[in-house]
Amino acid sequence: MDDALTFEVHLAPGFLPDDTVKIQIFHLGHLLFEEEKKAEVRLEYHYAPGPGSKAAEGYWVRAVQLRGEVTVSQASTACDRASSWSCAPRYGFLSDFDKGEFADGSDVRQMNRYHLNVVQFYDWMYRHHDFFPPQIVFQDAMRKTSSMDAVKKKIELLHQCGMKAFAYGAVYGAEEEYRKDHPAESLFNANGQPMKFIDQIYFMDINRNCKWHNHIIEEYRKAIDFGFDGIHMDQYGFPKEAYARENGKSVLRKLRDDFPALINDTKAALPGSGVIFNAVNDWPVDTVAATAQDCVYIEVWPPNDTYDDLNRLIADAKKYAPNKQVILAAYLRPFSECENPEGIMPTAFLAMATIFSSGGFHLLLGENNGLLTQAYYSDYCHLQSQNFISKIRNYYDFITAYEELLFDCSLIDDTKTYTGGINDDYLFSGVECSTAPKAGCVWTQVRHKDGYKVILLVNFSGITDMNWNCPQTQFPRTIKKISVDAEVAEDVEEVRLMSPDLDGGASRKLKFTSTIRDNGCRAIRFTVPELKVWDLISIQVKQYI
Numbered sequence: 001m002d003d004a005l006t007f008e009v010h011l012a013p014g015f016l017p018d019d020t021v022k023i024q025i026f027h028l029g030h031l032l033f034e035e036e037k038k039a040e041v042r043l044e045y046h047y048a049p050g051p052g053s054k055a056a057e058g059y060w061v062r063a064v065q066l067r068g069e070v071t072v073s074q075a076s077t078a079c080d081r082a083s084s085w086s087c088a089p090r091y092g093f094l095s096d097f098d099k100g101e102f103a104d105g106s107d108v109r110q111m112n113r114y115h116l117n118v119v120q121f122y123d124w125m126y127r128h129h130d131f132f133p134p135q136i137v138f139q140d141a142m143r144k145t146s147s148m149d150a151v152k153k154k155i156e157l158l159h160q161c162g163m164k165a166f167a168y169g170a171v172y173g174a175e176e177e178y179r180k181d182h183p184a185e186s187l188f189n190a191n192g193q194p195m196k197f198i199d200q201i202y203f204m205d206i207n208r209n210c211k212w213h214n215h216i217i218e219e220y221r222k223a224i225d226f227g228f229d230g231i232h233m234d235q236y237g238f239p240k241e242a243y244a245r246e247n248g249k250s251v252l253r254k255l256r257d258d259f260p261a262l263i264n265d266t267k268a269a270l271p272g273s274g275v276i277f278n279a280v281n282d283w284p285v286d287t288v289a290a291t292a293q294d295c296v297y298i299e300v301w302p303p304n305d306t307y308d309d310l311n312r313l314i315a316d317a318k319k320y321a322p323n324k325q326v327i328l329a330a331y332l333r334p335f336s337e338c339e340n341p342e343g344i345m346p347t348a349f350l351a352m353a354t355i356f357s358s359g360g361f362h363l364l365l366g367e368n369n370g371l372l373t374q375a376y377y378s379d380y381c382h383l384q385s386q387n388f389i390s391k392i393r394n395y396y397d398f399i400t401a402y403e404e405l406l407f408d409c410s411l412i413d414d415t416k417t418y419t420g421g422i423n424d425d426y427l428f429s430g431v432e433c434s435t436a437p438k439a440g441c442v443w444t445q446v447r448h449k450d451g452y453k454v455i456l457l458v459n460f461s462g463i464t465d466m467n468w469n470c471p472q473t474q475f476p477r478t479i480k481k482i483s484v485d486a487e488v489a490e491d492v493e494e495v496r497l498m499s500p501d502l503d504g505g506a507s508r509k510l511k512f513t514s515t516i517r518d519n520g521c522r523a524i525r526f527t528v529p530e531l532k533v534w535d536l537i538s539i540q541v542k543q544y545i
Contacts, residue, residue, distance in 0.1 A: 004048040005079060009063045012073075015039045019067050026060045028404065028538065029496045029507030039065065049081070055409075056082035060401035060505060076504040078115060078401035085118045085164050086274065086294040088403050090396065091327050092116035093366035094154055095377040097124055097146040099137055107367035108157040114365055114396040118164040118274070120232045122377040124151050128173030128201055131219045132226075141175055141200065144378065155227045166230040166274065167223040171216060171262060172204045173197065173234075179204075185212040187242040187253065197236055205244040206262050207253055213262060217269050230274025230294070231266060235259070237280030237301070256284035260291045267292035276327070282313055289320035296321050297363075299329040299375070305467045307354045307437035307460075314360035315413070323409050328355055329363040329372070334471035335381040336373035342385040346472035346533075349391065350460075353534035354437060354468065356399050357445060357456040359407055365392070391500075398500035405454050405538055414446045426455070427485040431531075439466050442479065442531065453488060453539035459531050475533060482528040487521050490541035495524070501532035510537070 009021055019039035025032050025047055033047040049057075058080040065072040082088055092111050111119065126133035127141055137147045155165045172187070179186055179194060179202040186194040187203040195203040204212040220231045235255075244253045259277065267275045275293045279285040281301045289296045296317040304313060310328060317326045334347050348364070348371065355362045364372055369389055370380035383389055399406060418425040420435035426446050434441040437460060445456040460466070462477035495510040512526035528535060 003081065004046050005059065005081075007045045007047075007061060007063075007077075007079075009043040009045070011039055011041055011043075011065065015065065015072070016067060019065055019072065022064045022066060024062045024064070026062075026401075026507060027057065028402065028540075029060075029494075029498070029509070032059070036066075054404065055084075056080055056087040056403050056407075058088075058401045058403040060397070060507065062504075062506070076397065076506065078397040078505070080115070080400050080403055082117075084294075086325060088400070088407055089118050089295050089325050089327055089361050090114070090116045090400070091361060091363040092119045093122050093363065093370070093372065093377050093380075094119055094124075095122040095380070096367060097121075097150045097154065099145075099147040099150060105157045108154065108161060108163070110369060111366065112161040112163065114393060115400040116163065116365065116396075118166060118230070119158055119366070120166045120168055120363070120377075121151065121154070121228070122168050124167060125169070125223075127175050127178075128170050129175060129178040129204075129215070129219070131167075131169065131223055142376075142378075152227060164229040164274065165227070166232045166276065167220070167226075167228040168232045168234060169216070169220055169223065170201070170234045170236075171259075171277075172206050172212070173201045174204050174212075175201065178202075182211070184245045185210055185215075187239065187244055188250070189239075189242065192243075192250075195239060195242060203239065203242065205253060206255070207244065207246075207258050208261055208265070209246055210244065213265070217262075217266050220266055221269060224270050224273050228273075230276065231270065232297075233263065233266065233275065233277040233293075235278055235280055237283060237299075240283070256287050259284065259288050263288060263291040263293050278329070282316070285317055286320060289317055289324070293324075295325045295327055297327045297329065300331075305469065307350070307443075307466050307468050310351070310354050310360075310468055311358040311437060314355070314358040318359065325407060325409075326360040327363055328360050330355065330468065331372045331374050332364070332381075333373055333469050335371055336379070338381070338471075341371070341381060341383055342388050344471045344473055345388055345391070346475045347470070349395070349475070349533050350458075350463070350472055351468045352392075352395055353458050356395070356406060357443075357458050357534060357536075359411065361399075361407075365396075394500045394504055398498070398505040401505060402498055402536060405452065405536060408449055410449045411447045411454065412449065414448060415444070418446045419444055425487040429483045429485075431461070431479050431482050437466060439464050442482070451541060451543050453486065453541065455484065455486075455537040455539070457482070457528065457531050457535040457537070459533050479531045480529065482531060483525070484528060484537070485523055485525050486539065487517065487523045488539060488541060489522055490543075492524050493540045493542060495526050496538045496540070497528060497535060498538070499530075499532070499535045501534060502530065 022036040064074040125131040369383040443458040459476035
């Protein structure tokens with residue numbers, strides 16, 4: 001948190017000798033640093049903010065090429081300082097580890113441009129029960145060729161970019177060769193037959209009384225010793241109950257009761273390492289959220305089909321673990337066989353806006369501008385449209401720059417008590433609004449933390465299908481001039497609008513007027529000039545001791 005920020009600006013050919021380049025660094029809309037230098041092909045700027053006082057702080061950064069007083073070109077990005085990756089887990093994926101990947105760092109640099117700070121190595125291992133192969137180049141259980149040298153190199157490249165590498169490892173998966181040698185460690189169905197997944201991966205008994213429990217933790221330890229920073233503990237969402245052999249008898253295992261012990265024992269066995277556990281379709285988030293894992297991670301499946309379901313999953317998880325961030329693995333199926341991903345772009349942005357505005361993170365992006373469409377990550381959609389990629393970068397710049405207003409664990413959700421229905425603390429006019437995602441409406445959310453009131457607007461105007469995994473071919477109808485009347489008891493210092501859809505996420509001040517309502521309460525009034533997909537409005541207030 002005390003490190004200085006360093007930025008490189010690379011100019012395209014064609015600049016003139018008298019051109020200059022100015023870099024500006026903003027924190028929550030306030031200019032912190034500005035420096036102008038004579039133009040060169042490569043320029044470097046340094047800014048030392050001083051010791052950080054928060055778990056995570058985001059910055060919006062702009063570089064401007066000037067020719068006298070005229071702006072020739074400009075670009076923006078973002079960065080943050082965090083005490084740990086888990087304060088703002090922008091999760092990504094890698095799944096290609098063949099020997100040709102050894103010297104290729106382009107995928108890591110591209111993920112770094114999205115500000116991904118923790119990356120899951122999906123199916124990097126030799127077998128589910130035996131992570132490390134007998135030779136460097138090998139075929140995994142799915143017959144995909146990989147190289148341990150490539151895996152090692154990818155870890156090193158991530159570390160050079162300040163990113164964490166997490167090793168995928170199913171908690172109970174074992175191939176036939178292991179099960180044959182350890183039949184008593186299996187899980188069995190009601191007919192006494194060993195249980196299998198996709199007809200080749202056997203389910204093993206994770207209970208502490210079974211030797212498999214310590215076996216899989218030892219495989220995790222080997223992965224950490226190899227260089228990984230953490231473990232992504234996967235389960236398949238079933239079986240929820242199964243039978244095991246213990247002391248020669250058949251006993252019933254309820255996995256919701258066994259997962260917490262395995263998570264906690266893994267964390268204890270790997271001091272200083274990260275742990276993420278997959279609560280498949282929210283099961284069993286009530287027993288695993290408060291364990292020693294670093295974040296709450298939920299892989300989303302039907303019947304959690306609507307935008308409102310995404311919001312609810314995040315809100316419920318925060319109730320179980322209020323001091324942990326929530327990650328949703330919400331795979332976008334419409335992109336799985338789409339010949340023109342740009343034609344269904346709105347599908348991605350409505351899902352991202354919903355998840356991010358709900359205070360959650362989204363496992364979606366990875367190598368080669370990859371976008372996940374299903375649970376087998378290797379079959380990702382490779383985005384090639386620069387327009388699409390640029391818009392996604394704007395969204396990830398945005399959630400990085402303004403993370404304190406989106407993901408701070410101290411944020412309190414006032415939506416259902418301050419606006420909508422009989423609530424009139426926050427009034428919106430000029431558009432049809434709803435306090436939950438609803439077709440044809442603007443979804444309004446209200447939160448607060450020390451020093452700030454936060455309003456989030458997600459636009460579903462013109463959207464008729466509220467299934468987040470249906471192909472959306474049209475962006476919402478742009479809305480102009482939304483009037484806001486907000487009851488605020490404190491002295492208001494300023495009101496700001498930020499949006500990933502406007503000016504690259506730049507913050508702009510909004511004019512407001514102060515008033516006293518008929519009920520004697522203080523309020524402010526202002527107008528939101530434009531809403532495309534997603535707006536964030538911050539009301540900075542004077543703090544009273």
